[in-house]
Structure formats: C-alpha cells, structure tokens
Amino acid sequence: MTLPFDLILSGGLVADGLGSPLVRADIGIVGDRITAIGELGARETRQTLDVTGQVVSPGFIDIHTHSDVSVLFTPGMESSLAQGVTSEVVGNCGISLGLATSAPEFSLERRWLEQAGGALSWSDLGGFLQRVEESGMAINVTTLAGHGSLRKRVMGMDQRAPSETELRAMQHELERALDAGAIGLSSGLEYVPGSYADVAELTALAKVVAAAEGFYATHLRDEGDLLEESVAEAIAVAEGAGLPLQLSHHKAERRRNWGKVLSTLAQVDAAQARGVDILLDQYPYTAYQTSLAVIALPTWANAGNPEDLAVKLRDPDLRARAREWMGELERSGGISWDSVEIASCPTAAFVGKSITHLAAEAACDPRDFILSLLSEGTGWVSAAHFAMSEQDVAHVLSDPRVMIGSDSVAMNPHAPSAEAHRPHPRSYGTFARILERYVKEKGLLSLPEALRRMTSLPAQRLGWTNRGRLVPGAIADITVFSPTAIQENATFVAPHALATGVRVVLVSGEITWRDGVPTGARAGKVIRR
Known part of the structure; x- marks a missing residue:
C-alpha cells in the first residue's frame, strides 16, 4: 500500500536547480524528503498547497554569511528566510565566532555577544555548534573555520610568521574544528591578524583541509589596487595545497581599478586549465560595508x-x-x-x-x-x-562559475536592537535583488540559470548531494515564489525591510515561511562535514 504524502505542492513551475527549463509539476513530500515529482492530483495527501503560477525551486543556499554572530539570538533568521534562503555558510572572512575564547584578542567577538544579550559559553567550535543546535534555528547552518580566529587562539595579534610549534598548534586547532564539523578554511587577509600570514602559512593550513576533503574560501588580501596579485596569491595557496578554492565576494574596489575583473576572471581561466578547482561568489551591489578603519x-x-x-x-x-x-x-x-x-x-x-x-x-x-x-x-x-561599478558587477555575475553570497548577518527587523544599526541592504535583499533586477528587469540571467547559481552550484561546492536540487530523495528544502512579484525592499537609507514575493519556504519538509509571515518552525539543522 502506498503511504499518503504529508504535503503536495500542486501546480507550480518546478525548477530543478540544475538550470533546466521550468516544468509544470506537483511535488510530493513525506517527512523531510521529496518522494515524487509529476502529476500527483489523484494521490492521497494530508495537506495540499496550490502554488499554481508560482516558481517552485530548491531552497536558496547563501554561500557567504556571518550569521554565526546572530544565529543564537535571532533564531528566526527572518531577513534570510523572507528571501527564500534555507541554508547559510557561516565563519567566512577568517572570522569564526565558534573559535572565540575569553582571551583579550577576542574582545570584539565578546562585545558582539554582549550587545545581543549573550555571553561566551563555549571553548571550541564543537561546543558552539552544540549550542546552536540546542537553541534551534529556522534555516540550516554550516561553518568554515576562520584562519584569523585560529591565529588569535595560538598567536594572539602578533605581527610575524609563526614558529614551527605555533604552526603545528594552528594545524591541530584546525583539525579539531574539522572534526567538529567545519567544512573548510576561510581567510580574511585584509584584516588583522590574517593579514600577517604569508603563502607558506596559509598553504600549510590548507593542506590540513585538503586531507579532510574541504575547501578554502578567501576574502582576498586586497580587492582594489592589488586585486590581481591577491587573486594570484589565493590560487598559489589552493594549487600548493591541492584543494578547491572559493573567491569570496569578488569585485574591484575604487574607480581606478574598475575593469580589473576581466583580468582576474582570466586568471581563474588559466588556473582551471591547470586543474585548479575554482568557483566564486558575489553580492549584487556597488557598495561594500566593513570597518571604517579598513576602508x-x-x-x-x-x-x-x-x-x-x-x-x-x-x-x-x-x-x-x-x-x-x-x-x-x-x-x-x-x-x-x-x-x-x-x-x-x-x-x-x-x-x-x-x-x-x-x-x-x-x-x-x-x-x-x-x-x-x-x-x-x-x-x-x-x-x-560606494566604490564598485555596475558594469563590473554585471560582468562578474554573467560568469557561470559565480554563485550568490550575501556577505551578511541574518536579522530580525523587529528586534529592539535593529534601529541601532544600519546594515547593508544585502542582509535583506541579495537574493530578491538578483531575481528582480538581473533576471526580470535586465535579463542578464535567465531564471533557470539564476536559480542554479543559488542552489545546485553552491551545493556542488559544499559537497551536498541531497540539497540544492529538486529530485526524488532530496531533502525538502524548497522555496516557492512569484517570478513577477519578487522584490527587494531594503535600501541603504532604510535597510530593515523584508523582501516580498516569496510565498512559501520549507526547511526539511516543514513550512517555515508562509504568505509573508514566519511560522515559528525551527527545522534548521547544523550540517557538519
């Protein structure tokens, strides 16, 4: 006897996430899995949602975020959920909150926690991930191990190369993080103390990640005057260690460097021709946001x-x-x-x-x-x-190796602390902006291709075979949205505005967002290596 479905999404335009044309089909879900795709109108089901005219896509995967800062205190992750994001990669740019300690070097991380009403209550990444798991969250989270945080744990803020003993200690800390579930190594070479590292140090750590079949994601040492040299450095680390490379939020800062992305993408071509596995990510804005001191x-x-x-x-x-x-x-x-x-x-x-x-x-x-x-x-x-050119943004986005990463922190626009901080609108609008501006208005990407960049391409980088595409047997992380009504509402002047046009979001088969409102479900998982 065939068991009934728990849910059928009926009549939608299904995007498989692989770039194929959309097809009209029903999707049947049992528990946390997609079990059938096709004409299911005659099948027994406990619940049916009519999504006629809506696009039914794999849930969006945000490859580059810093939501480890907020996930314990904003478990609803509303700014991401409203855009259709079902999974986030945290621990980017060399910064991992889960690797923070009570040492003075981590005073900034402790301040972030204190501002949210929390305190450091773990000693390693495993302890942090356990806290996240116990607290519950609306969407999935997976983490990189931040090089800057590893360096601070071992060397503090010392501006020098590590001794052999210190390098071994960093490698040991990285191994512990990988054993706890980290999926790779991130670096933020524009920030101290990451900026004090050289290729030899980074390669030695990247080799540990290569042995664990992870990848290396890097915020380059310079994204302006030395952009090309910084890309060459990143490639040298990946090539020397023999592991995949992710170039984070790729761009060319400052007017005198506009156009350099043509050269850097050619560098990627050349490295790929030598066998280096390289992918990139991007947020679709002409302004970046970081420390005023760094700028x-x-x-x-x-x-x-x-x-x-x-x-x-x-x-x-x-x-x-x-x-x-x-x-x-x-x-x-x-x-x-x-x-x-x-x-x-x-x-x-x-x-x-x-x-x-x-x-x-x-x-x-x-x-x-x-x-x-x-x-x-x-x-x-x-x-x-406001330092990038729209032409460069479009050129990078047109490259099929580029996925979408918001470089943001998941937020609740109604939290008491929201008005005290003016985030970049990418926190609320990145994925909606791609679909509204670069698919619907400009036609730079087709809808199936844009969805591939948000789903199966990041899943490929993460090594996920059961997320990022809609096929029987896949986990039911699903986003349903209107291709005509999807809209970014956040601006630099008024950033705390949720995106609109996403009708339903499922995480592991549970309805987590419906008709513009979170349901309160906490179906998100900590996804470990």
Missing part, C-alpha cells in the same frame, strides 16, 4: 579592536603618517570621502551620513574627522563605501 587607513595602521586602534592613533607620528597616506589615496583618485557613509557608530547621529558631510559639520578636514572618530575607541565603526 580609510593603511594596513599598517590598523589594529584588532577599537581600543587597540585608538591607542595607535594617539601616537602623533603614526597619526601623521596615516594622514599623509590618506591624503595620497585621495589625490590619486583612490577614494572620495563623499562615497563613504557611516553605518554603525557609538554616536548614533553620525549613522547614514557621509564623511564629507560630517567633516563639514565639524569644520575640519575629512581625514582629521576619521582619525579623531577612530581615536575615541569607544566602539565598532563601520561604513558603506
């Missing part, structure tokens, strides 16, 4: 947390050198201060205003305003830098 100061002037940076900038000689470097950057066309807007700052009145505007209000040079602000050391200051 405005030379690498040698940066420090690991606001307090350390403030101490450095109180040194008159260092401050004068940094000011001169900033002036040269401005004179050479490397930056325009009116393209830099404060996003988070202890002084709430600064949020949303450009450096040029704030400096004029303070009747001072923009450089002096930045240096004075960062010298206060009272908290994290981040900024949005």
Whole structure:
C-alpha cells in the first residue's frame, strides 16, 4: 500500500536547480524528503498547497554569511528566510565566532555577544555548534573555520610568521574544528591578524583541509589596487595545497581599478586549465560595508579592536603618517570621502551620513574627522563605501562559475536592537535583488540559470548531494515564489525591510515561511562535514 504524502505542492513551475527549463509539476513530500515529482492530483495527501503560477525551486543556499554572530539570538533568521534562503555558510572572512575564547584578542567577538544579550559559553567550535543546535534555528547552518580566529587562539595579534610549534598548534586547532564539523578554511587577509600570514602559512593550513576533503574560501588580501596579485596569491595557496578554492565576494574596489575583473576572471581561466578547482561568489551591489578603519587607513595602521586602534592613533607620528597616506589615496583618485557613509557608530547621529558631510559639520578636514572618530575607541565603526561599478558587477555575475553570497548577518527587523544599526541592504535583499533586477528587469540571467547559481552550484561546492536540487530523495528544502512579484525592499537609507514575493519556504519538509509571515518552525539543522 502506498503511504499518503504529508504535503503536495500542486501546480507550480518546478525548477530543478540544475538550470533546466521550468516544468509544470506537483511535488510530493513525506517527512523531510521529496518522494515524487509529476502529476500527483489523484494521490492521497494530508495537506495540499496550490502554488499554481508560482516558481517552485530548491531552497536558496547563501554561500557567504556571518550569521554565526546572530544565529543564537535571532533564531528566526527572518531577513534570510523572507528571501527564500534555507541554508547559510557561516565563519567566512577568517572570522569564526565558534573559535572565540575569553582571551583579550577576542574582545570584539565578546562585545558582539554582549550587545545581543549573550555571553561566551563555549571553548571550541564543537561546543558552539552544540549550542546552536540546542537553541534551534529556522534555516540550516554550516561553518568554515576562520584562519584569523585560529591565529588569535595560538598567536594572539602578533605581527610575524609563526614558529614551527605555533604552526603545528594552528594545524591541530584546525583539525579539531574539522572534526567538529567545519567544512573548510576561510581567510580574511585584509584584516588583522590574517593579514600577517604569508603563502607558506596559509598553504600549510590548507593542506590540513585538503586531507579532510574541504575547501578554502578567501576574502582576498586586497580587492582594489592589488586585486590581481591577491587573486594570484589565493590560487598559489589552493594549487600548493591541492584543494578547491572559493573567491569570496569578488569585485574591484575604487574607480581606478574598475575593469580589473576581466583580468582576474582570466586568471581563474588559466588556473582551471591547470586543474585548479575554482568557483566564486558575489553580492549584487556597488557598495561594500566593513570597518571604517579598513576602508580609510593603511594596513599598517590598523589594529584588532577599537581600543587597540585608538591607542595607535594617539601616537602623533603614526597619526601623521596615516594622514599623509590618506591624503595620497585621495589625490590619486583612490577614494572620495563623499562615497563613504557611516553605518554603525557609538554616536548614533553620525549613522547614514557621509564623511564629507560630517567633516563639514565639524569644520575640519575629512581625514582629521576619521582619525579623531577612530581615536575615541569607544566602539565598532563601520561604513558603506560606494566604490564598485555596475558594469563590473554585471560582468562578474554573467560568469557561470559565480554563485550568490550575501556577505551578511541574518536579522530580525523587529528586534529592539535593529534601529541601532544600519546594515547593508544585502542582509535583506541579495537574493530578491538578483531575481528582480538581473533576471526580470535586465535579463542578464535567465531564471533557470539564476536559480542554479543559488542552489545546485553552491551545493556542488559544499559537497551536498541531497540539497540544492529538486529530485526524488532530496531533502525538502524548497522555496516557492512569484517570478513577477519578487522584490527587494531594503535600501541603504532604510535597510530593515523584508523582501516580498516569496510565498512559501520549507526547511526539511516543514513550512517555515508562509504568505509573508514566519511560522515559528525551527527545522534548521547544523550540517557538519
């Protein structure tokens, strides 16, 4: 006797996630699995959802996020769920909250927790993942092990190469993280202490990941003037270690570097011809958001947390050198201060205003305003830098090796803390923006191809064979949306706005989002290596 379905999604336009044309079909689900696709109208079922005219897709997989910062305190992950995201990869850019300790070097990570009303209650990645699992979350989470966090656990913030003993200790810490379930290694070579590592150190760690059949994801050392050299460095690490490479949020920052993505994609072509496995990800915006210090100061002037940076900038000689470097950057066309807007700052009145505007209000040079602000050391200051070209964004997106990664933190727009922070709108709009702007309006991607970039392509990188496509036997992570009504609503001015147009989201067969409202289901899993 054939068992009844728990749910049939009836009459939708089914996208398999592999790039095939959409077909009208029903999908039958039993438990957490897809068990049949086809004409199922005569079959017995406990529940039917009529999704006629809607696209039925594998749930979207966000390959690049930082939601390890929020998952314990925002288990509904509403900003992601509203876009149809069913799985996120956390621990990117060399930063893993699960590897934080009580050591002084992790003061910034502890501050993030304290701001959310929490505290560090684990000592390793395994303990963190157990906490996440016990707390429950709306969507799936898997994690990379952050190189910067590993380095801080072993070497603190020391600006030097590791000794043999220290390198072995980092390799041991990485092995422990992989055993706990990490799927690979990430680096953030634009940030300290990751910026202190060389190719030899990174390759030695990447070899540990290669042995575990993981991959290496990197926020490059430089995404502007030294973009091509930084891509070459990343390829050298992957080639030297013999493991797959993921180039994170690929772009060319600052006007004088626009167009370099043609060269970097050619570098990827050449490396692939030699047998290196390389894929890329991207968010579809012309602004990035990060620490104001990273945007405005030379690498040698940066420090690991606001307090350390403030101490450095109180040194008159260092401050004068940094000011001169900033002036040269401005004179050479490397930056325009009116393209830099404060996003988070202890002084709430600064949020949303450009450096040029704030400096004029303070009747001072923009450089002096930045240096004075960062010298206060009272908290994290981040900024949005409108530094990329739309032509480059489109060119990268048109490459079939590029998947979608928001580089964001999952949020709840109704949380009390939401208004105190102005996130990049990518937190709320990345996937909706691809479908609305680059599929529906511009026609840069076909709908099946866009969905492939959001589903089976990241699943391929992650080694997932039972997610990222709609086939019998796959886990029922499913997104149902209107191809005409899908819409990004978040802006830089008003970022806390959920995307619309996603009708239903299933995670492991449970309805987690329906008609614009989360159901409260916590069906997400911690997906370990």
